[in-house]
Amino acid sequence: MDPEIVELGKGVSEDDLLFHDEKAPQPSLAYLLSRMSYPEFPEPIGVFRAVDHPRYEEELNKQVQTARAKYGEGDLEKLLNGGDTWVVGE
Numbered sequence: 001m002d003p004e005i006v007e008l009g010k011g012v013s014e015d016d017l018l019f020h021d022e023k024a025p026q027p028s029l030a031y032l033l034s035r036m037s038y039p040e041f042p043e044p045i046g047v048f049r050a051v052d053h054p055r056y057e058e059e060l061n062k063q064v065q066t067a068r069a070k071y072g073e074g075d076l077e078k079l080l081n082g083g084d085t086w087v088v089g090e
Contacts, residue, residue, distance in 0.1 A: 001032060003041065022050040 006012045020029055030048040037043060068074070 001028070003032065003036065005041065020048075022047045023052075025051060 003018070006016070008014065018029070020033060022030070024030075027049060033044045033048055
């Protein structure tokens with residue numbers, strides 16, 4: 001994982017090069033690219049990672065829908081005024 005600048009044709013072919021895949025599940029190469037900077041290396045520009053994962057909001061909404069299907073719509077008034085209560089500081 002120590003990148004180096006090479007020149008094609010001087011014992012180096014395209015098969016020897018490392019190609020970046022922004023959809024790769026592992027972030028290590030994207031991180032390596034993000035650490036490269038001028039003047040030692042060319043400054044990388046573009047998309048480093050584009051991995052398709054479920055969005056937080058989508059998963060949260062699924063959880064809420066599952067809970068509503070299992071337990072019903074719920075009642076905030078009943079939750080606040082029902083059952084176990086305690087006093088703090090006495």
